[in-house]
Amino acid sequence: xxxxxxxxxxxxxxxxxxxxxxxxxxxxxxxxxxxxxxxxxxxxxxxxxxxxxxxxxxxxxxxxxxxxxxxxxxxxxxxxxxxxxxxxxxxxxxxxxxxxxxxxxxxxxxxxxxxxxxxxxxxxxxxxxxxxxxxxxxxxxxxxxxxxxxxxxxxxxxxxxxxxxxxxxxxxxxxxxxxxxxxxxxxxxxxxxxxxxxxxxxxxxxxxxxxxxxx
Numbered sequence: 437x438x439x440x441x442x443x444x445x446x447x448x449x450x451x452x453x454x455x456x457x458x459x460x461x462x463x464x465x466x467x468x469x470x471x472x473x474x475x476x477x478x479x480x481x482x483x484x485x486x487x488x489x490x491x492x493x494x495x496x497x498x499x500x501x502x503x504x505x506x507x508x509x510x511x512x513x514x515x516x517x518x519x520x521x522x523x524x525x526x527x528x529x530x531x532x533x534x535x536x537x538x539x540x541x542x543x544x545x546x547x548x549x550x551x552x553x554x555x556x557x558x559x560x561x562x563x564x565x566x567x568x569x570x571x572x573x574x575x576x577x578x579x580x581x582x583x584x585x586x587x588x589x590x591x592x593x594x595x596x597x598x599x600x601x602x603x604x605x606x607x608x609x610x611x612x613x614x615x616x617x618x619x620x621x622x623x624x625x626x627x628x629x630x631x632x633x634x635x636x637x638x639x640x641x642x643x644x645x646x647x648x649x650x651x
Contacts, residue, residue, distance in 0.1 A: 439557040439632060443519045445600070446562030446613075447592050448584065449569035449576075452520040455562065455618050458625055465516035468507055474499065479580040485588070489533040493542060497526050501549045508554045523553045524605070532595050558607045558635055560628070561600045564614050566590055600639075607635045611642040 442459065444452045453469060460467040472478070477492040504523050530542050566589055573581050600608060609631060618625050627644045 441517045441556045443522045443556035444560045449572040450562040456520040460518040465518045468519035470521045482583040490538045504553045561610045608639045
């Protein structure tokens, strides 16, 4: 595979980190995982979104920027990297959580930081149903996600779908994970790697070719 920097995206509970671990192991890539639990405002945010939105968002912005700066120091000519987020995701969350005044200030910060961030060669966008996302979130049992509502998740899904419908910063592969289990069906991971290897500019959709296409 010629792609050196692969990013996997999707809303909360889409299965990003699970796929990234499997993909990085299979292709011998360095794993770059977002550190979500370190945000001290996150639990309060899900309890009271309006009050804690700006603090939560700015903390994430700075944290993701620092992590992406370290990634920029990686020699992407020699190493492969698989990441479970793109820097632009931060603005998707900001757009649904912040007021207009807060968003104006946020955008000034984001614009400056984005210039120094490496862009992925290809992005895998994981989609799923709200019911399956909520089930995955409940099963992993993160304390700070206990008050995450269906309504918030649906708004987030809509924002993600809009963003990636217009995404043109890298080749994009859309994967509906509702009936796909990369962890339980190794052949599907082979299919994914094969399609990533031949992916060109624009938006494509994952089409499993091997056995075991559904759970």
